[in-house]
Amino acid sequence: MNLDYLWHGFAVALTGQNLLVGLIGCFIGTLVGALPAIGPINGIALLLPIAYTMGLPAESTMILLSAIYCGAEYGGRISSILLNVPGDAGAVMTALDGYPMARQGRAGEALTLSGISSFVGGILGSIGLALFAPVLARLAIGFGPAEYFVLMVFAFATLGSMVGSQPVKTLIGCTLGLMLATVGLDATSGAYRFTFNQPELGDGIEFVVLVIGLFSISEALVILEHQGRGFTVIRELGRMTVRAADVARCTGTMLRSSVIGFVVGVLPGTGASVSSAIAYTTEKRLSDTEDTFGKGDVRGLAAPEAANNATACGAFVPMLTLGIPGSGTTAVMLGALMLYNIQPGPMLLTERPEIVGGLVASLFIGNFLLLLLNLPLVNIFARVLTVPNWLLVPGILVLSIVGVYSTHASVFAIFLMLGIGMAGWLLRKAGFDMAPIILGFVLGHVMEINLRNALAISGGELSILFSSAICIVLWFMAAAVAVLPTMLSWRSRRLKVARTAGMPAIDG
Amino acid sequence: MSDNARTTLLIGRISALCLIGLAVAYGVGGASIEYAFSSDPLGPRVVPVALATVLGLLCLFYLRSPGTAEAFPSGRLLWRVLAIPLLLVVCVAIFETVGFAMCIFLLTFGTGLIFGAPLGYAAAGAAGHAALWWFIFSYLLQVYLPTGTLFG
Numbered sequence: 001m002n003l004d005y006l007w008h009g010f011a012v013a014l015t016g017q018n019l020l021v022g023l024i025g026c027f028i029g030t031l032v033g034a035l036p037a038i039g040p041i042n043g044i045a046l047l048l049p050i051a052y053t054m055g056l057p058a059e060s061t062m063i064l065l066s067a068i069y070c071g072a073e074y075g076g077r078i079s080s081i082l083l084n085v086p087g088d089a090g091a092v093m094t095a096l097d098g099y100p101m102a103r104q105g106r107a108g109e110a111l112t113l114s115g116i117s118s119f120v121g122g123i124l125g126s127i128g129l130a131l132f133a134p135v136l137a138r139l140a141i142g143f144g145p146a147e148y149f150v151l152m153v154f155a156f157a158t159l160g161s162m163v164g165s166q167p168v169k170t171l172i173g174c175t176l177g178l179m180l181a182t183v184g185l186d187a188t189s190g191a192y193r194f195t196f197n198q199p200e201l202g203d204g205i206e207f208v209v210l211v212i213g214l215f216s217i218s219e220a221l222v223i224l225e226h227q228g229r230g231f232t233v234i235r236e237l238g239r240m241t242v243r244a245a246d247v248a249r250c251t252g253t254m255l256r257s258s259v260i261g262f263v264v265g266v267l268p269g270t271g272a273s274v275s276s277a278i279a280y281t282t283e284k285r286l287s288d289t290e291d292t293f294g295k296g297d298v299r300g301l302a303a304p305e306a307a308n309n310a311t312a313c314g315a316f317v318p319m320l321t322l323g324i325p326g327s328g329t330t331a332v333m334l335g336a337l338m339l340y341n342i343q344p345g346p347m348l349l350t351e352r353p354e355i356v357g358g359l360v361a362s363l364f365i366g367n368f369l370l371l372l373l374n375l376p377l378v379n380i381f382a383r384v385l386t387v388p389n390w391l392l393v394p395g396i397l398v399l400s401i402v403g404v405y406s407t408h409a410s411v412f413a414i415f416l417m418l419g420i421g422m423a424g425w426l427l428r429k430a431g432f433d434m435a436p437i438i439l440g441f442v443l444g445h446v447m448e449i450n451l452r453n454a455l456a457i458s459g460g461e462l463s464i465l466f467s468s469a470i471c472i473v474l475w476f477m478a479a480a481v482a483v484l485p486t487m488l489s490w491r492s493r494r495l496k497v498a499r500t501a502g503m504p505a506i507d508g
Numbered sequence: 509m510s511d512n513a514r515t516t517l518l519i520g521r522i523s524a525l526c527l528i529g530l531a532v533a534y535g536v537g538g539a540s541i542e543y544a545f546s547s548d549p550l551g552p553r554v555v556p557v558a559l560a561t562v563l564g565l566l567c568l569f570y571l572r573s574p575g576t577a578e579a580f581p582s583g584r585l586l587w588r589v590l591a592i593p594l595l596l597v598v599c600v601a602i603f604e605t606v607g608f609a610m611c612i613f614l615l616t617f618g619t620g621l622i623f624g625a626p627l628g629y630a631a632a633g634a635a636g637h638a639a640l641w642w643f644i645f646s647y648l649l650q651v652y653l654p655t656g657t658l659f660g
Contacts, residue, residue, distance in 0.1 A: 053651050166575040168566055172527065175563045179534060182559070186552040191543035193552055194534075217596070221589055224623060225581050390625035391633050394616035397596065398641050401603070401615075406651045414600045422593055430523035431516075431577045448555050452548040460549030 005349060006130050009357020013365055018063050021056070022362050025064040026369045029071020033078070034384045036085040038219060038396070040072035041329045041435070045215040046396065048336050049208045049403035058340040059358040065333050066316070066359050067366045070122060073272065073309045074370050077114040078381050082107060090272025090308035093280040097293065097300030104296055108237035108378075113246060113298055114305045115374040117254050121306035122367035124258035125265070125313025130360050132266070133349065137321040140346035145453035146464045150474040152447045155324045157478040158267060159436060167485075170436045173427075177440020178447070180205055188452060200412045207335040208407050209417045210441060214434045216400040217421020220393050222428060227389050237379065242298075250302040253283050261307030265314020271327040271435075275311040276304035313363055320356050321346055323446065328435025331442045338442070512579065520574020527567045535560025588622050595619065607656020608646065613638040 012018060032043035044065050051061045076091030081098035094114060101110040143151065156174050183194045184204025195201040257279035264275035283303040284293045293300040315326030323344035325331035337344050342352060349356050374381070404417050424434055458464035465471060538556025546552065581589050599615040606614075616637040620630030645651040 050649070050651075054649055168569045168573075169575065172563065172566045172570060175559055175566060179556070179559050179563070182538075182556050186541075186543070188548055189543040189546035189552045191541050191546075191552040193541055193556065194537055217593075220619075221592055224589055224592065225585065227623065388623075388625070390620045390623035390630065393623055394619040394633070394637055397615060397619060398612050398637060401596075401600065402608075402641065402645055402651070402653065405603070405653065406645070409652065411600060411603060414603070415597075418593060418596050418600065427523075429578050429580060430519055431575055451555070452550050455550055456548040 002134060003130065005134065005353040005357040006360055007357075008353050009359070009361035010364075012059055012354045012358035013063060013361035018060055018358065018362065019365070021060050021064045022067045022366050023369055025067025026071040026366055026373055029068035029073075030075035030078075030370065030373060030381055031071075031384055032068065033072030033075020033091075034381050035075075035387075035392070036079045036083060036385070039076070040069045041332055042215045042219055042396075043068050043072055044329060044332050044336075045211040046399045046403060048332065048339075049212070049407040050399075052208075052336075052339055053406040058337065058342055058352075059355045061336060061340070062333065062355055062359045063362040065336060066362060067369075069329050069333070070309065070312055070363065070366050071370060073122075073312045074115065074118045074374050075381060076308070077118065077305055078111065078378065079385055081110045081114065082382055083385055090276050090311065091304070092273060093276040093304035094301060094308075096280065096304075097295070097297050100294070100296035101298075101301065105236060105238045106296070108240040109242050109246075110301055111237065111378045111382075112240055112375060113242045113250065114301055115371060115378070116242070116247065117250065117257075117302040117305035118309045118374075119367055119371040120254040121258045121261055121309035122313065122370070123364065124255070124306075125262045125310035126360065126363040126367065128262040128310070129313045129316050129363065132317055133321050133356065133360070136317060137346040137349045140322050143346065143470065144468075145450040145457065147468060147470045147474070148450040149447060149454055150465060150471045150478070151322060151324065152443050152450070154474045154478040154481070155318075155439075155443065157482040159439065166431060169430075169432050173432050173434070173436030174440035177437040177442075178444040179440075180210065180437070181441050181444025182448070198412075200410060200416075204445075205416070205420075205441075206408060206413065207339060207441070209404055209413050210420055211332055211335065211438060212400045212403055213417040213420030214424040214437060216396055217418060218424035218428055218434070220396055221421075221425045223389055223393055237382070240375075240378070246298045250298055253287065253299045253302045254306040256286075257283065257303040257306040258310040261310030262314040264307075265311035265326055266317045267326065271315070271329075272308035272311045275307040279303040279307035309367075316359065316363075319344060320348060320359070323348075325439055325442060328433075328438055331435065331438045334442050335438070343446075515579045516577040517574055519577040519579070521571060523577070524567050524571035524574060527570070528564055531560045531563040531567060534563070591622050592619065595622070604654045605656060605658050607658070608653040609638050609642045610656060612641055 013022065028047065029040065029043060032038055032040065047068060048061070048065065051064050056064065073090060076086060077094045077098065080086045080091040080095040081102050084095050084099040086092045086095055098110045098114060101107065156171070159170055159174060181204070183201055184192070185202050186193055192202065260279045260282060261272075261275040264278060280300060280303050283299050287299050288297070315330045318324040318326045319330040319334055323334065325334050334344055337355075342348070342355065400417065401414055404413050428434065454464050455462070466475065535557055538553055538560060541553050541556070543552055580586065595615065595618045599611050603611045613634045617630050617634035620633050621627070625633060646653055
């Protein structure tokens with residue numbers, strides 16, 4: 001296996017500028033993760049335009065954003081443990097055993113152990129990414145436009161079946177994102193689509209405008225609605241060290257959960273919330289012989305933390321090798337690459353090894369930095385929880401306006417961002433998630449181009465979409481992931497009904 | 509059915525109908541895109557029309573079973589929620605006229621008050637925000653931000 005790109009990456013990531021950028025990213029990421037109001041995707045959305053305007057090279061921007069991403073996965077545990085309010089979706093399961101530990105006066109122990117679990121998950125996930133990315137990129141190198149189009153259909157099918165409890169809303173979100181991507185000048189025909197004679201829309205809706213509108217403006221309104229739901233911060237941290245026996249008890253848990261987290265992360269559309277839930281329930285089934293899970297069991301704390309950090313690394317695999325984001329956050333990072341006119345995909349590894357290698361190497365370095373930051377400075381990060389919303393939210397709004405204005409120097413762009421933010425808030429009220437919209441938007445342009453290129457090659461024959469073995473396998477997989485969950489849930493409902501009625505279950 | 513369930517059902521149904529309206533408008537707009545020629549067999553119209561069809565079909569499913577939704581705020585909270593975008597619109601409208609620092613002061617002061625800060629705290633917080641962000645962006649990062657035409 002050729003790991004030259006990784007050694008090249010270490011050379012990139014270990015430069016003074018990139019180490020500093022990584023350290024800043026880790027610090028900001030942990031703060032962002034610790035705040036219950038905002039998650040990694042919001043933090044990245046806010047800082048992306050600023051990094052771009054500062055003129056950072058693409059590899060440094062990716063290192064900054066990935067450090068924020070991983071930092072937020074570490075930071076998410078702080079509010080889960082001390083406040084019983086998860087800092088991000090991946091930290092929901094952490095609260096189940098972390099908060100009871102804090103209530104028992106073991107908050108410091110919980111924070112330290114979860115920091116160690118996050119580190120194990122992050123490092124194992126980074127190893128998986130370093131080994132797996134070149135293999136997948138080599139497989140995908142033979143993809144033509146038809147294969148790419150079907151791959152994206154597969155990604156959307158995976159999203160619909162796996163993200164959230166409302167797959168129809170997820171698919172509607174994706175479709176809205178695809179529709180937004182059609183705005184602007186169509187390069188192959190020269191036609192303007194949905195620009196309403198506004199010259200500012202000629203280049204389409206800018207990524208930064210969309211992502212800040214959806215994730216910052218709508219978030220500010222949600223925070224306002226939810227404020228005042230009285231949370232109590234546990235201030236007594238107690239002992240900050242963990243017993244060797246506890247670490248030994250958790251070793252198997254951390255290893256298993258890291259593997260689960262990485263595998264789930266590689267699948268498009270599944271995120272840390274899914275992986276941490278699977279890891280927690282797996283551990284509960286395997287180890288909870290004394291019914292201690294949910295009452296402050298160290299293994300119940302270690303499992304989700306190791307899993308969600310490994311997931312963050314796994315999500316980079318499809319993003320870097322196929323150009324398909326593994327999560328909402330990697331969708332934003334994919335958009336960041338596009339801001340730099342870099343097309344993600346299998347060729348990225350050979351054409352821009354400094355970006356892929358730099359990012360992977362920075363994850364290794366970042367995890368060490370995060371462990372060093374998170375163990376001694378956890379008291380400082382915990383203080384962030386006391387920042388009142390009336391001071392925090394105005395800062396989010398300022399960063400949103402400055403971010404958009406500094407990238408586009410246009411008041412129209414800020415108004416568009418506000419409109420998108422309001423629409424995002426209305427959609428959130430109706431129970432829609434914002435991440436599928438971003439995924440649809442990021443993939444929309446590439447998907448349309450590949451479909452049109454494939455049909456141009458075949459002279460308009462749709463059969464090209466079924467002509468290769470890769471296409472057929474991908475169509476089959478797309479159909480399977482779209483239909484299987486529905487069939488399984490229908491079957492389990494039938495079994496439940498049969499059991500309730502006291503009748504023998506009918507198989508098939 | 510409880511009041512809460514009825515409300516969320518209603519929100520879901522209204523959202524589905526709005527999205528169906530959007531699908532129709534988008535589809536009609538897509539079908540009427542004008543172009544002289546295209547170098548590919550599909551042209552610029554097919555994808556928008558296909559997406560409109562997909563959205564319309566998905567929204568029919570959504571209309572049938574709207575799933576969960578969150579009730580809209582009411583009373584005083586609703587006005588506070590609406591005040592944020594209104595304040596943002598005003599601040600953005602005067603952004604280039606009054607300049608970055610003044611605009612940020614007004615925005616953060618207003619937002620602070622909406623979020624329940626006492627008057628003095630909101631003013632002090634806004635002054636701090638304006639000074640901090642001006643220092644970071646204009647001075648430290650040298651990001652171009654309008655200084656304002658009103659004050660020369």
